[in-house]
Amino acid sequence: MALEPPQRLVRALGESVPDADDWVDKLPGTAGQAVALRELTVERVQVPGGRSSLVVLVRRPDGTPAVLKLAPPRARPESERAALAHWDGRGAVQLLEPFVAEGVLLLERLHPDVSVRSLPEAKALLEAAGTLRRLWVEPPDDDNAHVFETVAERTGRQASVMRSAPAAVAGLVAAALDARESLLAAPPEERLLHGTFRQSKVLSGARSPWLAVGPDPVVGECAFDLARLVRDRVEDLIATPSGAATTRRRIKRLAESLEVDQERLRGWTLFRAVESGVRALRVGRPKDAELLLEFAGWL
Numbered sequence: 001m002a003l004e005p006p007q008r009l010v011r012a013l014g015e016s017v018p019d020a021d022d023w024v025d026k027l028p029g030t031a032g033q034a035v036a037l038r039e040l041t042v043e044r045v046q047v048p049g050g051r052s053s054l055v056v057l058v059r060r061p062d063g064t065p066a067v068l069k070l071a072p073p074r075a076r077p078e079s080e081r082a083a084l085a086h087w088d089g090r091g092a093v094q095l096l097e098p099f100v101a102e103g104v105l106l107l108e109r110l111h112p113d114v115s116v117r118s119l120p121e122a123k124a125l126l127e128a129a130g131t132l133r134r135l136w137v138e139p140p141d142d143d144n145a146h147v148f149e150t151v152a153e154r155t156g157r158q159a160s161v162m163r164s165a166p167a168a169v170a171g172l173v174a175a176a177l178d179a180r181e182s183l184l185a186a187p188p189e190e191r192l193l194h195g196t197f198r199q200s201k202v203l204s205g206a207r208s209p210w211l212a213v214g215p216d217p218v219v220g221e222c223a224f225d226l227a228r229l230v231r232d233r234v235e236d237l238i239a240t241p242s243g244a245a246t247t248r249r250r251i252k253r254l255a256e257s258l259e260v261d262q263e264r265l266r267g268w269t270l271f272r273a274v275e276s277g278v279r280a281l282r283v284g285r286p287k288d289a290e291l292l293l294e295f296a297g298w299l
Contacts, residue, residue: 003027003028003031003032003035003042003045003054003056004028004045005024005027005028005045005049005054006045006046006047006048006049006054007048008047008048008049008050008051009024009049009050009051009052009053009054010024012051012052013051013052013072015283015284020072023072027054027070030070030104031054031056031068031070034068034070034101034104035056035058035068037100037101038060038061038068038097038100038106039060039061040058040059040060040061040066040068041058041059042056042057042058043056043057043058043059043065044056044057045057046067046112050214052071052072052074052075052214053069053070053071053072053075053077053214054069054070054071055067055068055069055112056068056069056070057109057112060096064109065109066096066106066107066108066109067093067106067107067108067109067110067112068104068105068106068107069104069105069106069107070103070104070105071103071105072103073102073103075216076147076149076216077102077103077104077105078102078103078147079147079148079149079216079217080105080214080215080216080217081095081099081105082140082147082148082217083148083192083194083215083217084105084107084215085098086137086139086140086192087135087137087192089108089207089211090134090135090137091131091132091133091134091135091208091211091212092134092135092194092211092212092213092215093107093108093110093203093205093211093212093213094107094108095107095108096108107213108205108211110203110204110205110206110211110213111203111204111205112203114203114204115199115200115201115202115203115204116128116131116199116200116202116203116210117199117200117202117232117233121233121236124199124232125199125229125232125250125253125254126257127202127209127210128197128198128199128202128210128229128232129226129229129254129257129258130210131202131210131211131212132194132197132212132225132226132229132258133258135192135193135194135197135212135215135225136191136192136193136222136225137191137192138191138192139190139191139192139219140192148192148217148218148219149218149219150190150218150219150220151184151187151193151218151219151220151221151224152184152187152220154195154218155180155184155271155275158275159177159180159275161278161279161282162176162177162274162275162278163177165278165281165282166281169274169277169278169281169293172274172277172293172296172297173274173278175270175274176270176271176273176274176275176296177271179267179268179270179271180267180271182267183221183223183264183267183268183271187220187221188221188222188261188264189221190219190220190221191219191220191221191222192217192219193217193218193219193220193222193224193225194212194215194216194217194225195215195216195217195218195225196214196215196216196228197212197215197225197226197228197229198228198229198232199229199232199233201213201214201215221264222258222260223255223260223261223264223265223267223268224268224272226254226255226258226260226265226268227265227268227269227271227272228272229254230247230250230251230254230265230269231247231269231272231273231292231295234291234292234295235291237295238291238294238295243295243298244298247295247298247299248298251265251266251269266299269299270296270299273292273293273295273296273299274292274293274296276292277289277291277292277293277296280292
């Protein structure tokens with residue numbers, strides 16, 4: 001079976017990853033080698049799949065269903081491996097093998113087409129927040145600790161790019177950068193965070209109703225992790241007259257339920273929304289940028 005990358009992945013990597021064409025060109029061969037090495041049986045490539053990795057549904061030699069995931073270095077797959085090993089299945093998909101090859105992960109099979117996002121909004125937020133709480137543990141203090149970025153490091157890189165945003169969004173960028181500086185001045189206790197958490201990153205599983213997948217882990221305060229969840233279904237929020245009020249209620253409800261400072265959550269939500277909006281502008285997705293920046297204006 002041909003292990004060709006889905007077009008969604010090809011487009012996304014082309015927008016964000018230098019030299020992506022070379023990695024994509026080699027991907028079918030790399031995936032084939034990974035399958036042969038583990039004596040896996042390929043069922044299908046997950047389509048449309050994600051924006052940063054190739055996901056292949058496979059079976060192990062004993063017939064157990066599994067997922068083979070291949071990601072370029074820019075997606076920090078070794079950081080993901082270290083986080084999954086540290087969580088050891090608690091709230092997250094289970095890593096099924098130790099290091100074999102860089103950028104290749106063999107994972108527990110969840111239900112790839114059933115995410116928390118399929119639930120009604122209130123129930124989806126409740127289940128997603130409960131899953132996220134389980135992931136917030138102390139970072140490892142062993143050799144794996146060095147593979148994780150800190151929130152300060154990651155947002156520092158992002159802030160450098162944001163400063164070159166178009167003048168039309170200068171006010172929002174300035175507000176987001178000011179919020180970041182204030183938040184980093186006195187951060188609360190640090191935890192290992194998922195890093196890119198949202199409803200679509202929580203899938204149904206056999207051993208647990210909901211488990212997180214696809215982390216881009218980072219070490220920092222919990223409000224940073226929760227901020228991305230605040231803007232889930234942003235297109236629906238923008239489409240309703242009460243979107244701004246709903247967003248404020250969502251911030252309050254999530255902050256209270258997960259014992260996170262409400263103002264810190266609002267600040268990180270602002271920063272992350274503006275950063276995503278500026279990035280969407282930069283890579284030629286103006287409609288996404290418009291949604292994200294309008295949302296940020298409510299904060």
